Amino acid sequence: MSYTTIQPCEELKAYISHFWVATWQEQLPAAGSTYYVTASSLTELAFGFAGPDLMWSSAQGHTCNHGQYPAGGFYGLFGVSMYSHAVPALFHLPASELNDRFLSLDTLLGNDGKMMEERIAMAANTQERIGILTGYFMAQVKREKLRDSLISNAARYIRIHSGMANIVNISRTCCLSQKQFERRFKAFTGFNPKLYARIVRFETTLNNYARYHSLTEAAHANGYYDQAHFIRDFRTFAGYSPVRFLELSGY
Known part of the structure; x- marks a missing residue:
C-alpha cells in the first residue's frame, strides 16, 4: 500500500492536520481483510474508490477507543484529517457531538454532504479533490460562530x-x-x-x-x-x- 499526506493551505493549517491518499498498486486488500483503527485526536472525512468510481464516503469522529473495520472491496482512499478543536468552525456544531461517531456525509452535512460527495466523485485527480474540500472549509471558517x-x-x-x-x-x-x-x-x-x-x-x-x-x-x-x-x-x-x-x- 502507498500512503501519502499533503499539507493544507496556510489559511487552514490551524484547522486541518493533512489531506491523505492511500492506494493499493500491486495487490488489493482481500475480501475479509481488516483495517485496524486506533484512538485518534483527529476527525476524518474519507472517500473509498474502486478504480475511478466513488464507492462510499464517511465521517469518522475523534475517539479514545480502538476498533476494526473490513478493508476489502476498494482500490484507494482519499481523505482529510482535521483537529477535533476545529469541528465547531468547520461543521458548526460542538466537537463532543462527533465523539466516537461513524456516519455518512449526508447525515453530518445534509445537502452539503450530498453535493460534496458528487463533486468528489466527478473530480479528475487528488488535487481537484483537495481543492473541493479546501473551498468548502474556507467558506465554513468565514461563517465561524462557535469560537473559543x-x-x-x-x-x-x-x-x-x-x-x-x-x-x-x-x-x-x-x-x-x-x-x-x-x-x-x-x-x-x-x-x-x-x-x-x-x-x-x-x-x-x-x-x-x-x-x-x-x-x-x-x-x-x-x-x-x-x-x-x-x-x-x-x-x-x-x-x-x-x-x-x-x-x-x-x-
Whole structure:
C-alpha cells in the first residue's frame, strides 16, 4: 500500500492536520481483510474508490477507543484529517457531538454532504479533490460562530509539545481554574485535557516510531517514564501491545 499526506493551505493549517491518499498498486486488500483503527485526536472525512468510481464516503469522529473495520472491496482512499478543536468552525456544531461517531456525509452535512460527495466523485485527480474540500472549509471558517480562541490555543500548544504538556500550568496560563479549564476544553475539543494529551502523545509515538532504533527508544523520547507505561497506554488506545499491533496492521 502507498500512503501519502499533503499539507493544507496556510489559511487552514490551524484547522486541518493533512489531506491523505492511500492506494493499493500491486495487490488489493482481500475480501475479509481488516483495517485496524486506533484512538485518534483527529476527525476524518474519507472517500473509498474502486478504480475511478466513488464507492462510499464517511465521517469518522475523534475517539479514545480502538476498533476494526473490513478493508476489502476498494482500490484507494482519499481523505482529510482535521483537529477535533476545529469541528465547531468547520461543521458548526460542538466537537463532543462527533465523539466516537461513524456516519455518512449526508447525515453530518445534509445537502452539503450530498453535493460534496458528487463533486468528489466527478473530480479528475487528488488535487481537484483537495481543492473541493479546501473551498468548502474556507467558506465554513468565514461563517465561524462557535469560537473559543483560548481553548483552541491550548489544544494547539498540547499538539506542538506532542502531548507532553503540564495541564495545570496551561489552565493557569488561560487564567481559568482547573475545573473551568477542563469543562471548556472538553466542550470545545470533545476530550478532557489530560486524555487529549495522552492520545496526542500516543499518536506522535506511533507515527514516528520508525525514526528510532527501537520502540523503547521511541517511548522514552516521547515522555513515557518506562516500558510498562508505554505498553499500558498503547493497549488502551490500540487494543494490542505495540509489537502485535504493528504485526497485524502493517503500520
